[in-house]
Structure formats: C-alpha cells, structure tokens
Amino acid sequence: MTVKMRKLFWKTWNFLIHEDTVYSFIADAILILIIGKFILFPGLGLIFGNDFPIVAVISGSMDHHNAEFDEWWAENNRYYDYFNISESDFNDFYVNNGFEKGDVLIIKSIPEAELEIGDVIVYSVPYRADPIIHRIVSFDPIETKGDANQGQISFETSIPYNQVHGKAVFIVPYIGWVKVGAMEVLGII
Structure with missing residues (x-):
C-alpha cells in the first residue's frame, strides 16, 4: 500500500x-x-440455504397482543381444535406466544419431510409481493394459519412446497421496524 x-x-x-x-x-x-x-x-x-434468510414481520397476523398463553388459548382454541391441535401440542410449538409486527425472523431452508405441525414458515403467494409468515396447522396439502387471524385466508389452505422458503429458527425483536416504518411512509402497507 x-x-x-x-x-x-x-x-x-x-x-x-x-x-x-x-x-x-x-x-x-x-x-x-x-x-x-x-x-x-x-x-x-x-x-x-434460501432466498429469504431474513424477513421482517409487517403485519399483526401472528401477534398474541401480550396475552398470557392460557388467556390467548381460551379465545383461540376452537380454530386449532378443527386441526386436532391440542393446548399441550401448541404449548410445545416454537414461538407459541407468537411474535409482533416489527420483529425479524431468521429463516432456514428445510426439506419438506422435516416440516412439522406448528412450524412457522415463510412462503410466497403468486399474487402477493411480500412473503407470508404463518404457522403450519395441517399437511397434505400444507396449510397454515396466522395465530391472530380469525380463520384461514384462502391462499393458506393449499400451499405447494415449492412456494416455501423455509422455517423460522430465530427471532430478533424490533429491528424490523426500520422496514415497516419505511413501507408505511411510502404507503406500501
């Protein structure tokens, strides 16, 4: 030099x-x-091993609104009873208390055979710009549900594996607010 x-x-x-x-x-x-x-x-x-290693949560569809688990379960168990998911099963899920808008998830690619009920996955829907971050509630086909949603959205009832980017393996709270704030200022969300 x-x-x-x-x-x-x-x-x-x-x-x-x-x-x-x-x-x-x-x-x-x-x-x-x-x-x-x-x-x-x-x-x-x-x-x-994927094209979405980090995703910012831009909606409240997985937010339990700081409710204690028992309180949240009492209000939402009917949606999971339909899929034969018990309170005990749900309590064993990763991020069983959901996560909030503005959190960032680290996503790892995973073979379809290793996906499990309760995994939080990130997947794309052809007509939506942003990926979806919801919990698997059923297989054959893969079905998901946002914990805070009052039921499934039509695109959640049959998700081809080739649309799945991976599953959440780690959550970093709050740092996604940079993206959320920018999107809100620009009027994107």
Whole structure:
C-alpha cells in the first residue's frame, strides 16, 4: 500500500467513523445498505440455504397482543381444535406466544419431510409481493394459519412446497421496524 493510498484510506475512515456531518451520515447509510444488500443478505442466504434468510414481520397476523398463553388459548382454541391441535401440542410449538409486527425472523431452508405441525414458515403467494409468515396447522396439502387471524385466508389452505422458503429458527425483536416504518411512509402497507 502506497503512502498516498494509506492517507486516502485513513481520511475515508475518519470521514465515515468519526465525523458527525450530514454527508458522513448519508455516506454511512448508503454503505450500510450496500453491505446489507450485496454482502450480508446473500451471505446469510448461502448459510441458511434460501432466498429469504431474513424477513421482517409487517403485519399483526401472528401477534398474541401480550396475552398470557392460557388467556390467548381460551379465545383461540376452537380454530386449532378443527386441526386436532391440542393446548399441550401448541404449548410445545416454537414461538407459541407468537411474535409482533416489527420483529425479524431468521429463516432456514428445510426439506419438506422435516416440516412439522406448528412450524412457522415463510412462503410466497403468486399474487402477493411480500412473503407470508404463518404457522403450519395441517399437511397434505400444507396449510397454515396466522395465530391472530380469525380463520384461514384462502391462499393458506393449499400451499405447494415449492412456494416455501423455509422455517423460522430465530427471532430478533424490533429491528424490523426500520422496514415497516419505511413501507408505511411510502404507503406500501
């Protein structure tokens, strides 16, 4: 590395890390977006084996509204009785207390044979831009339901496996509000 290149590197470093100017902030934001879009997101896609390794929750369809499980179950068990899912079964599910709008889910690709009732999956629907994040309630065909929904939506009753991106393996609360906020400002949701 030449002296000139070293000076340029440290000048750029100082601008990005230490300066508190509008231009520095804008440059940082652009750099973060570029790194996320072209390095982080594809890298996580390779690690987790799918094209949607991270999804932000943009609706309240899985939100239990901070209700205690027993209270929530008393109000919603009839929807799960139809699928022969008991309170004990549901209590054993991953994220049995749902999750909230603004949370981010880490999604891992999984073979169809390893999917189970109660798994929270992410899948695409041909006529919807955003992926769906709901819980599997039945197989043959795959059926899902949003925990907070008062029943199934028509597209949830027969989901081909080739539309499934993977299942939720980890939840990071709140950081999805960046996307949700941007979408609300732009009028997308």
